Amino acid sequence: MTDTTADALREEYLARLDDAMRGLPHGVATDIRGGVVEELTGLDATETAARIARLGDPVAIAREAQDEVPASPNIVVAAPVSVAPAPRPSATSTRGFAIAAALTLGFGGFLVPVVGWFVGAVLVSISTLWKTWEKVVAIVVPFVFGALSLFLVQFMSFVEFSSSGSSSGSGTPPDDVVNNPLLPSFGIWHAVLLLGFLLIPASGLWLLWRLRGRTAR
Structure with missing residues (x-):
């Protein structure tokens, strides 16, 4: 070759x-x-x-x-860690919402009778800056005391009216009924009723006082 x-x-x-x-x-x-x-x-x-x-x-x-040939080591590339932004607090957990709720509960009923107070009670109940017992005290106590006071005033007015009618039929002067020591003065029950209604704005102010130092959570 x-x-x-x-x-x-x-x-x-x-x-x-x-x-x-x-x-x-x-x-x-x-x-x-x-x-x-x-x-x-x-x-x-x-x-x-x-x-x-x-x-x-x-x-x-x-x-x-x-x-x-030696095997090449696998190169692991770490995925970039994305830092999620801190979630914004919900509206019901802010101090502004809580302040508005307390003011509506305390004074909303004077602007819009009955409805304003109920709106304030709802706002207070969904706020997260108060404890449950604080909400119960601020909502239930004024409502129960005011309702009870109104009932007692109506009841005592009915009793006094009935007593006054009976005394007039028997010839007893009406002044004796007014001075009857067994029946409290009509003015006292009105004062009790007024106290019951004053508890409503007082409850709103009490919630504002309890709100001090608390932040959104």
Whole structure:
């Protein structure tokens, strides 16, 4: 065989080797190819064919080299940590809402009778800046005391009217009924009723006092 044949065998083998080593790192593939070129340089066609036979299939060479290449460590890229903005407090947990609720409970009934007080009671009940017992005291106590006072005034007015009618029928002067020590003065019950209504604005002011130092939560 001629040198031309030897060159053709060498180039054909190197081409197959390059194709088999495409998946290898560049440095490893370069070293292997350089070693093979050194092995085949200076040989005639017969010696080249014999040396290629000893070197073996390029695919096997590439596979063996791949097994000897250390596995590259996996690079873990930490995902960026997004810091969520702090949630804004709800409207019912703010001091402004609580102040408006307390003022509506205390004085809303004077602006819009009955309805204004009920609106204030609802606002106070949904606010989160007061404890449950504070809400109960501010809403229930004035309501119960005012309702009881109104009932007592109406009841005593009815009793006095009935007593006055009986005394008139029997000829007893009406003045005796007014001075009857067994019946309290009509003015006292009106004072009790007034006290019951004064508890309503007092409850709103008490809630404002309890609100001191508290923040949205």
